[in-house]
Amino acid sequence: MKSSNRKVIISCAITGATHVPSMSEHLPLTPEQIAAQAIEAAAAGAAIIHLHARDPADGRPTPSPEIYRQFVPVIAAASDAVINITTGGSTKMSMTERLAFPMQAKPEMCSLNMGSMNFSIHDVASRISNWRYDWEEQYLAGMEDRVFRNTFKEIRQILLELGEDGTRFEFECYDVGQLYNLAYFADQGLVKPPFFIQAIFGILGGLGTDPENLTVMRTTADRLFGRENYEFSVLGAGRHQLPFVTMAAIMGGNVRVGLEDSIYLEKGVKAKTSAEQVRKIRRILEELSLEVATPDEARARLGLKG
Numbered sequence: 001m002k003s004s005n006r007k008v009i010i011s012c013a014i015t016g017a018t019h020v021p022s023m024s025e026h027l028p029l030t031p032e033q034i035a036a037q038a039i040e041a042a043a044a045g046a047a048i049i050h051l052h053a054r055d056p057a058d059g060r061p062t063p064s065p066e067i068y069r070q071f072v073p074v075i076a077a078a079s080d081a082v083i084n085i086t087t088g089g090s091t092k093m094s095m096t097e098r099l100a101f102p103m104q105a106k107p108e109m110c111s112l113n114m115g116s117m118n119f120s121i122h123d124v125a126s127r128i129s130n131w132r133y134d135w136e137e138q139y140l141a142g143m144e145d146r147v148f149r150n151t152f153k154e155i156r157q158i159l160l161e162l163g164e165d166g167t168r169f170e171f172e173c174y175d176v177g178q179l180y181n182l183a184y185f186a187d188q189g190l191v192k193p194p195f196f197i198q199a200i201f202g203i204l205g206g207l208g209t210d211p212e213n214l215t216v217m218r219t220t221a222d223r224l225f226g227r228e229n230y231e232f233s234v235l236g237a238g239r240h241q242l243p244f245v246t247m248a249a250i251m252g253g254n255v256r257v258g259l260e261d262s263i264y265l266e267k268g269v270k271a272k273t274s275a276e277q278v279r280k281i282r283r284i285l286e287e288l289s290l291e292v293a294t295p296d297e298a299r300a301r302l303g304l305k306g
């Protein structure tokens with residue numbers, strides 16, 4: 001099939017670990033809120049749901065399997081979407097914590113961050129005057145002095161331990177070098193095509209949001225893997241979300257939206273749910289005569305275990 005005729009796989013990232021509750025009253029924090037937003041996003045057309053957990057008491061990112069178990073089965077029972085569990089967790093979590101739930105759940109898909117880096121978001125904390133919880137300000141300030149740690153050894157460990165049971169990966173690449181890291185593991189035979197590459201723009205520490213960077217990531221991936229061996233997907237952080245994912249779709253790629261990546265629907269308007277962003281990108285795609293892939297179509301294209 002010509003890439004221009006391919007349906008677009010929409011991923012939706014529901015809550016993440018980058019935004020804090022004071023940034024948006026709509027950010028889902030409890031298992032019930034996370035499940036409800038995920039189910040609505042899937043019904044709106046997201047084929048893949050990317051999930052983190054938060055402590056319902058104060059919205060803090062948590063690796064607790066007990067909390068994940070309160071919403072992941074609910075989403076799986078109410079939708080057919082591919083469940084994608086983070087292995088990135090947050091920059092405050094150890095690798096043991098980050099892998100605790102994924103190793104129990106062995107889902108169809110997990111995120112896998114392809115390198116170590118500084119990781120922060122552009123300064124929004126200074127615009128918040130009323131903090132909802134006391135941990136938030138310090139958490140954001142702490143990003144300045146934390147490393148998002150994903151060493152070669154740790155990436156190999158995740159590929160081996162989760163890959164053994166058939167989990168496949170959303171390879172999150174924040175810079176061109178991380179595509180080469182993926183190629184290195186592919187050359188070692190530790191991961192087989194089709195690769196699901198999530199190219200990320202706009203995280204402080206990674207590639208910026210210059211449109212030219214999108215071409216650099218696309219052409220480098222073409223050179224390293226061959227277009228038939230990978231699925232390209234894009235997320236843009238913050239206000240770059242919709243322009244970036246639209247460009248990606250025009251380039252034959254797939255898109256990721258959700259409140260993990262941006263709390264906005266448009267300038268000055270916060271999204272009430274991730275589903276609002278899914279519906280919006282879906283409208284844009286359909287205006288461009290691009291169709292949206294179902295979960296099963298995504299499974300087939302990404303070689304998932306189902």
Ligand code: KMH
Nearest residue numbers: 016018086087088089111
């Ligand atoms: N928050 C995204 C920019 C992960 O969960 O492994 C990156 C992310 C990482 O989704």
Ligand code: ZN
Nearest residue numbers: 016086088260
């Ligand atoms: Zn994530």
